[in-house]
Amino acid sequence: MHQTPTQKIQLTTNKVTLSIRREDLIHPFVSGNKFRKLKYNLLQAKAENKNVILTFGGAFSNHIAAVAFAGKEQGFSTIGVIRGEELNAKIQENPTLQFAQNCGMQFKFISREDYRLKTETDFITNLKTEFGNFYLVPEGGTNELAIKGCEEILTEEDAEFDFVCCAVGTGGTISGLINSILPHQKVLGFPALKGDFLKEDIRKFVRNENWNLITDYHFGGYGKVTPELIAFINQFYAENKVPLDPIYTGKMVFGVIDLIQNNYFPENSKILLIHTGGIQGIQGMNISLKKKQLPTINIDV
Structure with missing residues (x-):
């Protein structure tokens, strides 16, 4: 504890x-509530023999930064689906995305319109086709x-x-x-x-x-x-x-x-x-x- x-x-x-x-x-x-939220999710990912964590977040997301570092620390590859296609060209101007990238996180930048579909079954299925068998952590980490x-x-x-x-x-x-x-x-x-x-x-x-x-x-x-x-x-x-x-x-x-x-x-x-x-x-x-x-x-x- x-x-x-x-x-x-x-x-x-x-x-x-x-x-x-x-x-x-x-x-x-891995600050505050992000540490608490990820604790049992990372244990579950290991129990399921998943080695890739995929999650969602915005430009300055605490959750994205936390998942990126926790993944690096515990041996997971991490994927961040990021709200806002325009951010792809601005990673170096963004301390959060730069930190996550330095921790090894791979990004997929999507439009705000597509981002609204993040909980839809078809949307998740398409991500699995693209990235393989990942462990999904929802936006903000809440489950x-x-x-x-x-x-x-x-x-x-x-x-x-x-x-x-x-x-x-x-x-x-x-x-x-x-x-x-x-x-x-x-x-x-x-x-x-x-x-x-x-x-x-x-x-x-x-x-x-x-x-x-x-x-x-x-x-x-x-x-x-x-x-x-x-x-x-x-x-x-x-x-x-x-x-x-x-x-x-x-x-x-x-x-x-x-x-x-x-x-x-x-x-x-x-x-x-x-x-x-x-x-x-x-x-x-x-x-x-x-x-x-x-x-x-x-x-x-």
Whole structure:
């Protein structure tokens, strides 16, 4: 079992206490929830005698970077089906794709239109015709085995917390947390995407109803940031020395602190934030912010 440290966070109020589980420190390259999601999938791939892992992701995908490194570390060939044909000519400008390629990942770049078909049987069959007998890991890594891995994030010592908060992408991490909380605890998820559709995806995997999604902190949608969010991430790092990524954990932490300031949590609540990693994406985000002449994230990574 891999246990990661918990760190106290400074607050301007003493009505509640706030701590963060540093899952970003679980592995130098397979960060946070990606480590948890891949753990049992890689064991299953070995059990099935598969030596090729195929998965999906976008330009700065934490998942693509994690699969590429984990594959290299554990002796798998890896294939990344990447959203956006135009990225084929821009690998050298993209830190995530460059890292994955340096780890030996082979890319297949497809249009955004084709990418929407990634779960269709015919689409997968065509990939098997092209690449042979691979082990398929879904986009973001979420499946039953990923959730089993995420059920190991919380430990017995976490019984002291009343609320467990995490960012939500594909719903795998929050599902694992929901399945492992105690009856007195509640999980709050902060989607990085617009919309409420994730609730049904999560319900397929969970065993209780002690959870809720807070949908007000997506900052315009997936991959979108604002100067306010960047300023918050920089200030949080200066005060706590905890780097936050702008796509997932940064938005979640912003949301939780905003809710604390608005007295959302009952007095004396103990709140645990789950840092799901993703720090590798900061470099790519800063490239994008500089092009738009916007403030950048000032974190040593």
